[in-house]
Amino acid sequence: MKKKNIKACCVLFAALLVSMAKAQGQEKNDSLVNVAFRTVAKEDLLGAVSTVNVSELLKKSYGTNSLDNLQSFVGGYTGNIWGQAPLILVDGVPRRTSDVRLVEIQSITVLKGASAVVLYGSSAAKGAILITTKRGSIGPLRIDVRGNAGLFVPKAYPKYLDAANYMTLYNEALTNDGIATAGAGYSQDDINNTRAGNNPFRYPDIDFFSSDYLKKTYYRSDVTTEVSGGNEFARYYTNIGLTSNNSLVNYGEQKKNKDFAFNVRGNVDMNLSKWLTASVNAVANLNDNYAGRGDFWGASSTITPNFNRFSPLIPISLLDPNNAALQTIVKNSNHIIDGQYLLGGQSTNPTNVFSDMLAAGYIKTRSRSFLYNLNARADLGSLIKGLSFSTGTSMDYTSLYSEAYQLPYATYRPTWSTVNGRDIITALERFGEDRNSTSEFVGRSTYTQTMSFRSQFDYGRTFAQDHNVTATLLGWWYKTQFSSDIDNEGGSDYQPVKNTNLGFQAGYNYRRKYYLDFSGALVHSAKLPPGKRDALSPTITLGWRISDENFLKNKVSFLDNLKITSSYASINQDLDITGYRANNTAEPVDHYLYQGYYSNTATFGGYYQWRDNVAGGRTTLSGQAANPDLTFVKRNEFRVGLDGSLFKNLITLDVNYFSQTTDGLLARGLTIYPSYFSGSGDFRPWINFNKEKRSGVDFAVNLNKKIGQVQYSLGVTGMFYNSKILRRDETPAESYLARTGGPLDANYGYVSEGFFQSQAEIDSYARQTFGTVKPGDIKYKDINGDGLIDSRDQTDLGHTGFAASPFNYGLNLTVKWKRLTLFALGSGNVGSVAFKNSSYYWAGGTSKYSEVVLGRWTEANKNSATYPRLTTNSTNNFRNSTFWMYKTNRFNLNRVQFTYDFNEEIFKKSFVHGLSVYVQGDNLLVLSKERELMETNIGSAPQTRFFNLGVRTSF
Numbered sequence: 001m002k003k004k005n006i007k008a009c010c011v012l013f014a015a016l017l018v019s020m021a022k023a024q025g026q027e028k029n030d031s032l033v034n035v036a037f038r039t040v041a042k043e044d045l046l047g048a049v050s051t052v053n054v055s056e057l058l059k060k061s062y063g064t065n066s067l068d069n070l071q072s073f074v075g076g077y078t079g080n081i082w083g084q085a086p087l088i089l090v091d092g093v094p095r096r097t098s099d100v101r102l103v104e105i106q107s108i109t110v111l112k113g114a115s116a117v118v119l120y121g122s123s124a125a126k127g128a129i130l131i132t133t134k135r136g137s138i139g140p141l142r143i144d145v146r147g148n149a150g151l152f153v154p155k156a157y158p159k160y161l162d163a164a165n166y167m168t169l170y171n172e173a174l175t176n177d178g179i180a181t182a183g184a185g186y187s188q189d190d191i192n193n194t195r196a197g198n199n200p201f202r203y204p205d206i207d208f209f210s211s212d213y214l215k216k217t218y219y220r221s222d223v224t225t226e227v228s229g230g231n232e233f234a235r236y237y238t239n240i241g242l243t244s245n246n247s248l249v250n251y252g253e254q255k256k257n258k259d260f261a262f263n264v265r266g267n268v269d270m271n272l273s274k275w276l277t278a279s280v281n282a283v284a285n286l287n288d289n290y291a292g293r294g295d296f297w298g299a300s301s302t303i304t305p306n307f308n309r310f311s312p313l314i315p316i317s318l319l320d321p322n323n324a325a326l327q328t329i330v331k332n333s334n335h336i337i338d339g340q341y342l343l344g345g346q347s348t349n350p351t352n353v354f355s356d357m358l359a360a361g362y363i364k365t366r367s368r369s370f371l372y373n374l375n376a377r378a379d380l381g382s383l384i385k386g387l388s389f390s391t392g393t394s395m396d397y398t399s400l401y402s403e404a405y406q407l408p409y410a411t412y413r414p415t416w417s418t419v420n421g422r423d424i425i426t427a428l429e430r431f432g433e434d435r436n437s438t439s440e441f442v443g444r445s446t447y448t449q450t451m452s453f454r455s456q457f458d459y460g461r462t463f464a465q466d467h468n469v470t471a472t473l474l475g476w477w478y479k480t481q482f483s484s485d486i487d488n489e490g491g492s493d494y495q496p497v498k499n500t501n502l503g504f505q506a507g508y509n510y511r512r513k514y515y516l517d518f519s520g521a522l523v524h525s526a527k528l529p530p531g532k533r534d535a536l537s538p539t540i541t542l543g544w545r546i547s548d549e550n551f552l553k554n555k556v557s558f559l560d561n562l563k564i565t566s567s568y569a570s571i572n573q574d575l576d577i578t579g580y581r582a583n584n585t586a587e588p589v590d591h592y593l594y595q596g597y598y599s600n601t602a603t604f605g606g607y608y609q610w611r612d613n614v615a616g617g618r619t620t621l622s623g624q625a626a627n628p629d630l631t632f633v634k635r636n637e638f639r640v641g642l643d644g645s646l647f648k649n650l651i652t653l654d655v656n657y658f659s660q661t662t663d664g665l666l667a668r669g670l671t672i673y674p675s676y677f678s679g680s681g682d683f684r685p686w687i688n689f690n691k692e693k694r695s696g697v698d699f700a701v702n703l704n705k706k707i708g709q710v711q712y713s714l715g716v717t718g719m720f721y722n723s724k725i726l727r728r729d730e731t732p733a734e735s736y737l738a739r740t741g742g743p744l745d746a747n748y749g750y751v752s753e754g755f756f757q758s759q760a761e762i763d764s765y766a767r768q769t770f771g772t773v774k775p776g777d778i779k780y781k782d783i784n785g786d787g788l789i790d791s792r793d794q795t796d797l798g799h800t801g802f803a804a805s806p807f808n809y810g811l812n813l814t815v816k817w818k819r820l821t822l823f824a825l826g827s828g829n830v831g832s833v834a835f836k837n838s839s840y841y842w843a844g845g846t847s848k849y850s851e852v853v854l855g856r857w858t859e860a861n862k863n864s865a866t867y868p869r870l871t872t873n874s875t876n877n878f879r880n881s882t883f884w885m886y887k888t889n890r891f892n893l894n895r896v897q898f899t900y901d902f903n904e905e906i907f908k909k910s911f912v913h914g915l916s917v918y919v920q921g922d923n924l925l926v927l928s929k930e931r932e933l934m935e936t937n938i939g940s941a942p943q944t945r946f947f948n949l950g951v952r953t954s955f
Contacts, residue, residue, distance in 0.1 A: 034109045034130050036119040037092070037456060037474055037503070044509065046517055046541045047565035047641035048113025048656055050074040050700065054105040055134060060814060060823040060899050062148065062920060062950055064222070064243075066097045066105060066131060069894050072810035072825045074110045075654070075717040076698030081112055082660075082721065083744070083803025084126035091133055091281055093373050093394040093452050094123070094478055094499075099285065103146065103224050104239050104265055106134045112698070113658070114569030114637040115539035121476065121501030121523045125573030125635050133281070135267055136228040136235030142913075143955040144226040150920075150948030151217045154248065155935045157942055158840055159851040163205035163305035164195035166849050169856075173870035176774065186306075194306065199423045201318065202416050204311040208300035213251045220245035220946070232271060239265040248941065252357030253292025262286045275379040283371040291363050293406065294356030301839050301939035303353065304848050312354040313341040314414055319425045326428060334434035335359045335409055342428075345411025350431035352411075361405040363443060369398040373452075386461030386469075394478075396450040404443035408435040445485045452478035456503075468512070472505040495591050500524040515543030515565070525574040525632065529594040532631045539569035547644065562644035569639075572632035579666055579686055593666070593686045596626035621681035631688055633664045652702045659695040664688035667729030691727035692744060694803075696720050711816045718809035733792045734784055745800040747833055749880035750793060751781035755857050755865060770876040776857035776869025778877050797885055801832030805888070821899040828891035828927075836884045838938045844874025890928035896921050913954040922946040 032039040033051045042051070052073045063069065071077050080086065090100050109130040111117045117124040161169070167186040174185050194203040208214075222243040230236050240263070247257040263286075269279045317340065319326045330336065335343055335358065343355040351360075373394035380387040415427035456474030463469065482494040501524065507517040520538040546552060547562040578590040598620045609616035641656040667689040669677075677683040698719040705712055723744040732738040739746065756762050756775050766782040768789040783793040799806060811826040840850045855866030868877040899918040907913060923945050926934055935943055 034107060034132050035111065035116060036124075036128070036130075037454070037476075038458065038470075038472060038505075043561075043563075044512065044515070045643075046115070046515060046543050047567055047639055048111065048116050048658070050077075050110045050112070050654070052108045054102060054107055058103060059916070060821050061825070061895060061897055062146075062918065062948070063102045063895075066100045066102050067108070067129070068102050069810075069825045069827070070108065070110070071717070071808070071827050072812045072894065073700070073715065073717060075700040075810075076112050076656070076696075076719045077110055078719070078804045078808045078829075080803075081110075081127035082694050082696075082723075086110075086127035086129050087117075087120060087124040088129050088131065089120075090131045090371075091373060092130075092375075092392065092454070093371075093396065094450060094480065095371065095396060097131075099283070099369060099371060099396075100131055100133060101224075101239075101241060101263060103226075103241065104133050104263075105131055107132045113567060113639050113656075114571050114635055114660070115517070115519055115541045115567040115639070118519050118521050118537050118539045118569060118571055119472075119474065119476075119503035119505060121499050121503070121521045121537070122525060122571075122573040122575060122632075123478075123497075123499040125571045125575055133265065133267060134226070134228070134237050134239070135269060135279075136230045136237040138231055138235060139229055141227070141229040144228075144952065145955070146224045146226075146950065146952045147222070148948055148950040149219070149221045150946055151219055152245075152248075152944040152946050153217050154942040154944050155923075156932065157209040158301065158936055158938055160207075160305060161849045161851065161853070162207070163203070164191050166305050167191050167194065169849055169853060169870055170846070172856075173872050176776070176869050177872050179872070201311045201313065201315050202414075202423055204305075204307045206303070206305050206307050206312070208296070208303075211250075213296070214248050215250045218246050218248050220948075230269075234271070235269045237265075237267040239263070249292075249296055249357075251296075252294070252354070253360075253362050254294065254296060254357050255292070256290055256362070257292060258290045260288045275382065276376065278374070278376040280375075281371070281373050283369070285367070285369040285371075287367040289365040289367075291365070292357050293360035293362060294353045296353055296357065297937075297940050299353035302848060304846065307352075308346070308349055308846075310346045310349070310413060311344045312352055313337060314344045314412055314425065314428070316340055316342065318423060319428075323426065326425070329412070329428055329430070332434075333410070334436070343409060343411045344413070345431045346413045347431065350411055351409075355409065355411055359407060359409040361407045361437075363405075364403040364440075365400065366403065367398070367400045369396070371396045384459075386459050388458045389456070390458065391455040392453070394450070394452045396448075398448040399445065400447075401445035402443035403440045405437065405440050407437050408432060410434045447483045448480065450478060450480045452476070466511045468509045470505070470507040472503065474503045476501055476503065495589075498526060509543070511548070513545045513548045515541070515545075517541040517543075521571075523572050523574075523632070525577070527574045527577040527591050527593070528630055528632065529628045532594075532629065535572035535632050537569070537571040539567060539571075541565060541567035558647050560645040560647070560649060562642070565639075565641040565643075567637075567639045567641075569635070569637045571635040571637075573635060574632060576633045576662070576665055577630075579668075593624075594627050594630040596685065597623045599623045622683050623681070625683045625685040627685035627687060630686060631664065633662060633666075633688065636661045636663065650703065650705060652704075653699070654701075655697065655699040657695075657697050660693065661726070662692045662694075665690035665692065670729050670731050672729075689727065689729050691725075693724045693726050694744075695722050695724075709817055711814075713812075713814045715812040716809065717811075718807065719804060720807055721804040722806065723803060736783070737792065737794065742796055743799060745802050745832075746796045747798050747800045747835075747880070747885075748794045749797045749835065749882070749885070750789075751783070751795060751797075752881045752883035753779045753781050755779060755862070755868065757862055768876060770879065771873055773876055774869065774871075775859075776862070776865070777871075778868055778881065778883050780881065797880075797882060798833035799831060800834065801829060801888060805829035806831030819901045819903065821897075821901070823895070823897045823899070824893070825895040826891060826893050828889075830889045832888045833885050834888050835880045836886060836933065837878070837880060840936075840938045841884065842874065842878040843870075844878055845872050886930050886933070888928075888930070888934075890926055890931075890934060892923070893925035893927075894923060896924060911955055914952075915954075916952045918950045918952075920946075920948040920950065922948070 031042050033042050033045060035049060088095060088097055111128040117128045120128055168191055171181045171185040174181050194205055222241060224241040227238040243261040245259050249257055265283045267281050271277050316330055333342060337358055343359060373392060375392035377388060377390040380389055410430050410432045412428040412430055414425040417424050417426045454476045456472055459471040461469050477500045480497040502522040505519040509515040518540050520536060522536055524534050543563060543565045545563045547559055552559060579593050637660040639656060639658045643654040645652045666686050669684045669687050673684050696719055700717045702713060702715045725739050725742055725744060728740045730739060756777050756779050758775050762773055766787045766789050768780060780789045780793060782789055783795055807830045809828055813824045815822040839847055841852055843849050843853055853867055857865035857869045897918055897920040899916055902915040904914055928934055937943055
């Protein structure tokens with residue numbers, strides 16, 4: 001290779017922040033894909049690697065989240081990788097997705113296969129996502145500005161009964177339970193006055209979702225400015241962004257709820273000499289949140305519409321004007337709301353969500369992140385042709401703290417009387433006291449620090465024009481340290497997250513037709529006992545471009561390219577080395593599980609007695625036995641992939657079959673050790689015992705076509721997924737309750753056989769052991785035929801889909817006509833089930849009633865009832881069963897965007913180089929039999945549609 005080509009390669013690699021010299025210097029930037037610690041030409045990828053060009057995508061699809069709708073572009077990605085959290089790396093450094101905005105990103109690479117992630121050691125054993133930010137390029141100064149303004153519109157609110165209907169049905173529940181409504185229930189006068197709307201302060205009827213407390217919409221806006229340019233010696237890219245949004249709540253201090261973010265990034269690439277390049281990235285993220293006190297959304301699902309028999313506001317105008325004591329209370333109160341009301345309360349609820357929102361104060365949460373990484377690369381071609389050395393280090397620091405203002409306040413319970421036909425408050429009972437405060441305080445603070453270091457030698461060379469050789473030898477280390485100070489009462493340091501490994505890669509391909517790659521890592525873990533802390537993780541991958549063989553080339557006209565890959569990997573990982581101590585009563589831990597320990601604490605200790613059991617004291621008990629042979633968990637994976645293009649690139653496809661076994665997951669040895677090893681102390685150690693399997697097929701197919709002036713592309717992604725428990729440490733009560741042999745996400749519950757219609761039917765049926773059973777209660781199937789309905793009568797009812805549904809899919813569509821572009825995104829899943837088991841459906845005790853209870857069982861409608869009888873004791877009915885089960889099959893229309901790009905000729909004589917405007921709708925539609933349920937949140941802020949207007953211009 002000529003010297004001038006080597007120089008060109010070095011400049012290219014520095015600009016792209018790559019760490020490996022390429023054998024083919026003529027490759028274009030858009031053909032390179034970021035993989036672990038290097039870049040590879042797209043045509044040379046060997047399975048289970050998917051990439052998205054975000055910079056191009058942003059021209060037709062605006063988003064904010066860094067992994068925005070990724071499932072619509074990457075087969076096998078469903079918000080995670082088969083239910084496993086992947087390692088996120090931003091510019092090669094482990095970071096959070098919130099540390100980078102979508103507008104800063106050049107590309108995203110998803111590494112699913114074990115052979116693709118092995119160089120990252122243990123920390124990426126469950127997959128990795130590589131986020132690469134934008135870089136500057138050689139050229140004049142360029143400024144790009146993007147502005148967006150949009151509205152969030154709630155999709156749906158829960159439908160709860162009003163106060164009169166709630167009280168009526170609550171009385172019915174008491175009657176069904178044989179409890180007198182007098183005292184425990186509500187009088188008919190109270191119900192009638194409430195229904196008539198008489199004196200809402202004495203007979204309250206609170207609708208949390210009315211305009212009294214909520215806006216119809218709330219806004220979000222952002223502005224981003226990008227500045228880039230440079231020459232052959234230095235290139236720069238700067239991104240500055242401002243984001244602001246408020247909230248739906250329109251009451252009390254929460255009217256001021258707001259989020260504000262400021263972000264600035266600077267990426268610089270430098271050619272320090274002919275053989276040495278360097279790059280520096282620096283990021284500052286500042287996020288401020290203001291929130292009035294009070295859990296409005298949580299309270300909306302728990303507080304009954306009659307507000308537990310009292311009003312949150314007490315009108316001063318209805319206080320007895322002749323009662324001097326009441327007037328004194330008003331004069332001395334610190335909280336006169338709108339000049340008209342005192343705060344209401346009672347002994348069981350001295351404070352409430354509305355009084356909190358009005359008087360308790362606020363919390364300002366500040367988050368500050370400073371991220372920095374430095375990389376350097378030396379071309380050592382003068383020593384050994386094709387050799388280079390690169391190194392990089394980073395330090396990230398994030399702090400989060402709150403500046404809080406909290407004010408104690410008094411509430412009052414009124415005594416109502418009727419005088420001359422008019423309701424009057426004749427007495428007030430006070431709860432709490434009004435207190436003054438003039439200063440904020442630090443409520444909590446958390447700190448996170450991540451440091452990393454990498455060094456590697458890379459080798460890439462072509463021999464005799466046909467033999468392409470690559471190699472990498474690297475060392476990588478990072479540590480994330482956490483600390484926290486809750487309520488300013490002293491800090492708590494947590495065990496840091498660490499990764500240390502050496503990596504080696506060696507690859508060969510002949511004419512890009514036959515491929516062989518060996519990659520491995522020597523991993524180290526401090527979680528394991530001495531002598532077991534190091535292990536080797538090997539992988540091997542083969543590739544064959546079958547379309548270049550004579551028996552296919554020029555003989556199958558529609559076949560442009562077809563490559564088959566196959567890999568096997570055995571990765572040692574410590575991510576699943578986690579458990580608990582102190583007989584399940586302590587927080588989960590992941591270090592020192594190999595050590596045994598004894599305890600005489602109140603948390604886990606014994607108690608001995610003497611003197612005829614009238615005296616005694618604590619004794620020491622074993623908490624867990626030691627296991628010096630505890631070792632790594634293994635991910636063994638076999639994979640076959642097929643990628644290619646057909647009909648002159650009309651169709652491109654990428655299909656992968658995977659079979660992954662995870663062996664050596666931790667267990668306590670229930671099936672290994674005799675039962676007397678636990679009880680008075682626990683002598684069982686943690687052992688590598690459990691075993692799981694995940695398998696399936698993921699795919700991505702793209703169709704690209706142009707008809708006249710219309711150009712369109714359709715991408716379809718998806719995954720067929722299955723999981724199985726191969727070995728589980730368990731002692732099931734019945735053989736069919738064993739999880740071994742079943743899927744990881746099995747949903748166990750009872751089989752409903754309808755409602756009991758009479759006491760005679762209850763008496764003649766198997767005895768249900770979940771409390772008193774009456775007509776109108778759910779009847780469960782006696783699975784084991786023993787005449788009792790208990791926990792042994794559960795069965796597998798279907799997939800939960802927590803890892804992934806049996807089938808997941810995504811769609812992306814682009815239609816371009818002249819300067820107008822239509823873009824749409826969709827996703828969905830099929831094959832899983834869930835239960836209607838939120839408080840919206842399971843209304844027992846004094847819970848709030850939703851509209852679903854209107855179909856309750858009564859003697860009058862026993863044959864058409866859709867809900868069990870009302871009861872204050874719900875131990876029988878409110879259990880996961882087929883009665884409450886529903887299919888989660890759904891299709892989501894995630895985004896539709898129209899973009900118009902103005903003709904650049906319009907701005908030819910101005911400083912503007914380009915202008916695009918777009919309108920966008922997000923989260924627009926859910927198609928499902930259970931759409932209403934899926935679009936309704938219970939106890940949290942509602943799901944929203946987002947309608948956005950944006951403009952993008954270049955200078």
